[in-house]
Amino acid sequence: MATLQSHAFTSPLSHCCKQSPPLSGLSSWAVHRSAHSSFNGESLNVARSQWAVLKRSSSTSGLITMMVKPTIQFIQGTDEQTIPDVKLTKSRDGTNGMAIFRFEQPSVFDSSGEVGDITGFYMIDEEGVLQSVDVNAKFINGKPAGIEAKYIMRTPREWDRFMRFMERYSNANGLQFVKN
Numbered sequence: 001m002a003t004l005q006s007h008a009f010t011s012p013l014s015h016c017c018k019q020s021p022p023l024s025g026l027s028s029w030a031v032h033r034s035a036h037s038s039f040n041g042e043s044l045n046v047a048r049s050q051w052a053v054l055k056r057s058s059s060t061s062g063l064i065t066m067m068v069k070p071t072i073q074f075i076q077g078t079d080e081q082t083i084p085d086v087k088l089t090k091s092r093d094g095t096n097g098m099a100i101f102r103f104e105q106p107s108v109f110d111s112s113g114e115v116g117d118i119t120g121f122y123m124i125d126e127e128g129v130l131q132s133v134d135v136n137a138k139f140i141n142g143k144p145a146g147i148e149a150k151y152i153m154r155t156p157r158e159w160d161r162f163m164r165f166m167e168r169y170s171n172a173n174g175l176q177f178v179k180n
Contacts, residue, residue, distance in 0.1 A: 070125040070169040074108040074118040081107040096154050103147040121149035
């Protein structure tokens with residue numbers, strides 16, 4: 001069994017983008033580091049003539065890759081702010097595995113009355129969405145205290161896809177892999 005543990009809490013990315021005044025046909029965007037983020041951006045200068053080429057090529061290719069911050073959601077469209085403890089198990093032959101996510105005092109309990117009911121467990125990144133309906137809430141004295149969600153991987157391909165998500169999610173949220 002392996003565990004991913006949060007060793008430091010990091011807030012969601014908050015950065016400021018500003019467009020610099022154009023200088024001789026160049027567009028310039030600068031991303032500045034925030035005190036609340038570990039993201040360190042760099043300025044990017046692109047000549048206006050290249051914008052036209054990019055625009056033309058993107059309309060003909062039809063494929064646009066967008067970088068998405070890996071997130072977990074219980075209600076579609078509402079990111080979970082609580083960082084979970086994650087336990088991984090894998091069969092001896094490597095054909096299947098399971099991930100158990102435990103959230104103590106998840107933020108979804110604060111907003112579920114306003115935005116809707118918990119509909120599942122969604123792990124979202126730039127490759128798409130991994131989802132499960134195996135979600136259980138824990139109550140203490142009639143009040144919600146935690147959530148446990150299970151994601152089952154039945155093939156090596158599903159395991160590899162899950163591990164790519166977890167690598168992105170752990171990098172974005174300060175999780176560290178600990179083998180037990």
